[in-house]
Amino acid sequence: MMKIITPILLVNKNQVYRNISKMIEKAKKNHVRFRPHFKTHQSAVIGEWFKEFGVSSITVSSVKMAECFANAGWDDITIAFPVNILEIEKINNLAKKIDLNLLVESENVIRFLENELESEVKVWINIDVGYHRDGIKWDKWDKITRLARLIEDSKILVLKGILTHAGHSYKSRTKVEIVQVHIDSISKMETIQMYLTEKGFFNIEISVGDTPTVSIVDEFSSVDEIRPGNFVFYDLKQVQISSCSENEIAIRFACPIVAKYEDRNEVLIDGGAIHFSKDYILDDNQRKIYGYITKEIDGKWESKIEDSYVTSISQEHGTIKLNVEYFNEVNIGDVLLIIPVHACLATNLMGKLYLTTGQEIEAKCR
């Protein structure tokens, strides 16, 4: 392994390729457009890995991220965040250069765009199928139709379809629950599509996207586009949801041990909330877990070590409980490998990743 001095985030390129490949196969088999969400890796370099697979359309979560990936050569981008009208100047600049897709959910914003936009943009109506974070409630057909009409009447907006993020799939703990969320979401989206068709709107596409459903479900017959993001790395949250297995997680933190506590079988690492974020999972005993511990043997990341986990974190400190055997094996100055809880927030905090060969990969495209 490369020389590690302070906390770094390692990425296994082969596993990333396997994760991308698997998702692309699924998209091809179902004849749906693959528009991966790049907020997870925020890296122009990893973007290039997607290009090797022929990917040409992407999703991002902010105008700034869209600008960054546009500069990296991407020319078909969806900003999957309700339009912030205060950013109109930047939106206009982007729309001049690339094929821009925006998310709308109110008449006021559509009217604003109609008045202020200088180039054609495609718009998706944002639908809430049960997550209740953003979007129009799926059964408000009248409102959805009014919005569709406003967009169709516009000279500068092109109605592309309806889009949802079924983020309530993150509450799932089994594959069956994930599939139930998916079936429910899709049937709601199909209902809207049928309703709009009856009202004279044709070619309304359906775009869905959360990593759990897209990872588990095999059949996407009525869907036109999928937008998963987290799958590129996966993490412990996704394992808990049942979206993936632990060995599909493509990243690990490497953190030096700075102290050992014999009386409690704990070690202190250089590594805390400014590296991992404060996201945690609850284990079966309702304990907060900020990461599991693993080893590298013969260049391969092993399964998590039993009874060993990050028990608490503060700004830079991480406290790790180890099983007696591993505790006795490690020393101050050794580097521990940690499986992250939340890949997106960890990558956002770190701003770069390292290949196991030591090569640095920028991840600040935001």
Place this chain on the structure above:
Amino acid sequence: MMKIITPILLVNKNQVYRNISKMIEKAKKNHVRFRPHFKTHQSAVIGEWFKEFGVSSITVSSVKMAECFANAGWDDITIAFPVNILEIEKINNLAKKIDLNLLVESENVIRFLENELESEVKVWINIDVGYHRDGIKWDKWDKITRLARLIEDSKILVLKGILTHAGHSYKSRTKVEIVQVHIDSISKMETIQMYLTEKGFFNIEISVGDTPTVSIVDEFSSVDEIRPGNFVFYDLKQVQISSCSENEIAIRFACPIVAKYEDRNEVLIDGGAIHFSKDYILDDNQRKIYGYITKEIDGKWESKIEDSYVTSISQEHGTIKLNVEYFNEVNIGDVLLIIPVHACLATNLMGKLYLTTGQEIEAKCR
């Protein structure tokens, strides 16, 4: 107010000056050295504000942060994090240039430093008075004495004293609880000091530092140094602990509203975990609160608005419940003011702050 387009972190310079001034008065009255922790603001500019008050010694939490503030002209720095021996090269470079104070808690690390250090450094023995994160348990007098002996015998290490972070004060909810933590911590530190004096170690200083105790306690007769950090900004966690009042909090997030949901009196803001961090407080009803909402009237930040708070956050999205009156008052495109839960993590994520006049302040000294 300045023109705000995307989430920013505002700082009230006058309130920061008041917070610094109050703490300095307390230090002066007690004849203790004031060595503020700069991890909260991570800003060379705000460092200059401290210099105006005559502050000359500081605390940081990493070698990198020490390098940054050394470059900004600070020449007396304590790295309040157990020495990471893998960073010896950088430590040596720093020790050549500045008055460096390090934290040790094991014989192996002391021996390592004795062998590898090239310039004299001062060391503090790190004591655990009850937080159980780092340090030697306060009642392991034999171990503490052995370490003191090793340091005294060293040609390159200078024994400065004993240091603790009574982080368990963060569990307090009343001033009385904070004072209890303080009295208990100090009596433990005094016991060690007496024990070491009996063993022939003189001039052993006592350094304490958590913001809650230092904010509330007035009398620090047996203490030589205080190292609070968070007090410069304060936040909702500190209000909950009882360290400060809400009007002493010197920072606010400003985030645009991008959607309104009439059926649930909620708005969606551009602002989420990549801005605020995932830290929360639990209110009296055990609800997770990721921030309270406030208004600016006549250039003054008002008290938090009743029944209004950030209910949930994802990577970039923030969902905010507003009381009916304020909900009806605001529109898409308006900017909401949010009182942060955790100043240190928020500042670390944002990397800059803005004065209310619009002036940008770098906060990336790490």
